[in-house]
Structures are given as C-alpha cells and as structure tokens.
Amino acid sequence: MNMAHESPWKYLVMWARLYFAFHYLESGLYYVVFRYVPDFSHAGKVGAYIGAMADVGFYQMVKYLETILGTLLLLDIAVPLALIVMAGISVTIVFLNLFVSPDPRELFTGLQELLLNGTLLLAYGGYYANFFRIKAKPFWFWDGMKREGFEPGSKW
Known part of the structure; x- marks a missing residue:
C-alpha cells in the first residue's frame, strides 16, 4: 500500500x-x-452566547x-497541531449550528466544518x-522530536 503522501x-x-485554510x-x-464584530442580536438562541463571548474578548x-x-x-x-486546535473550534461551531440553531445556512456551515476538519484529521x-x-x-517531548526527520540539522 502506498503511503498517503505518495x-x-x-x-x-x-x-x-x-480550502480549510482559506x-x-x-x-x-x-x-x-x-x-x-457582527450584530448577534438576530442570531436566535446562539446570539446571547456569541454576544457574551464578544463582550469578554473571547470572540x-x-x-x-x-x-x-x-x-x-x-x-x-x-498541520497536525493546527488541526487539533481547530478541532476545538469546529466542535463548538458544529454543536451551535447543527443542534442549537439549525437554520439552513448554519446547517451548511456546521456540516462543512465537520467534513473538512474530520477529513483532514483522518x-x-x-x-x-x-x-x-x-x-x-512517559515519553518526553524532546525525545519524541528525535524521531526520523526531527534530528537537529535535518530537513523538516
């Protein structure tokens, strides 16, 4: 079987x-x-949540x-690290768009997040x-960096 990059x-x-990057x-x-910062007052049930996020600077x-x-x-x-961090954002978007405020536009956004992040994580x-x-x-972080491709002076 070919490696994924081949x-x-x-x-x-x-x-x-x-596509996910853009x-x-x-x-x-x-x-x-x-x-x-959009006006969240018309966002239904999600509006209060996102508005509060904006009020405290989290948004x-x-x-x-x-x-x-x-x-x-x-x-x-x-990329693997970025995808893990993005997964937290995607889970929030998916939950809000598919379950809390399932408007047709939000349904597309939620499914898009789920599909893109899930596919890339796989x-x-x-x-x-x-x-x-x-x-x-126990396996120290710096010992893990000594694996193939991570030796000092090697090409990443």
Whole structure:
C-alpha cells in the first residue's frame, strides 16, 4: 500500500487543507483587518452566547487564532497541531449550528466544518496514532522530536 503522501489522494488532501485554510483566514481576517464584530442580536438562541463571548474578548481571540491557524494550514506548517486546535473550534461551531440553531445556512456551515476538519484529521491521523496506545510510558517531548526527520540539522 502506498503511503498517503505518495498516493493520488494527496491532491484531495491538499485541496481540503487549502480550502480549510482559506475558510479560516476569511473568517479571522474579517475581524483582524476590519475589526468587524457582527450584530448577534438576530442570531436566535446562539446570539446571547456569541454576544457574551464578544463582550469578554473571547470572540476576538478566536478570530486571531483562526487567522494564525489558517496561515499554518496555508503554508503547510505544523498541520497536525493546527488541526487539533481547530478541532476545538469546529466542535463548538458544529454543536451551535447543527443542534442549537439549525437554520439552513448554519446547517451548511456546521456540516462543512465537520467534513473538512474530520477529513483532514483522518488524513493526518498517523501523527496521532501514539495517542491511542493502551499502555503508555512517559515519553518526553524532546525525545519524541528525535524521531526520523526531527534530528537537529535535518530537513523538516
């Protein structure tokens, strides 16, 4: 069996990564560049929640984080780490859009988040394989970085 980066599927994974990157960059940069915080009073049940997030600055922090994560995906830097962080944001979006306020537009957004993040997490899933070990021993972060491709002076 071919490795994922050697198979034709790599182009689908690259397309999904770039699409998700632009999705996050659009969402984040809209706040970062224009300082635009939407009026959440018409957002139904979700409005009070997101409005409270904006009041305490959490919404704004998420927008900066989306910009950073979108940039990481676009530039193909630390993609497995970015996807794990994005998963937290995606779970919140999916829950709010599919269960709390299932408006047709929100249904599309929730399903898009679920599909893109889920697909990319599976595509980069080999990096998370060690998380599922039944018996795990302590393993320092810096020792893990000594694995293939992470030796000092090697090409990343």
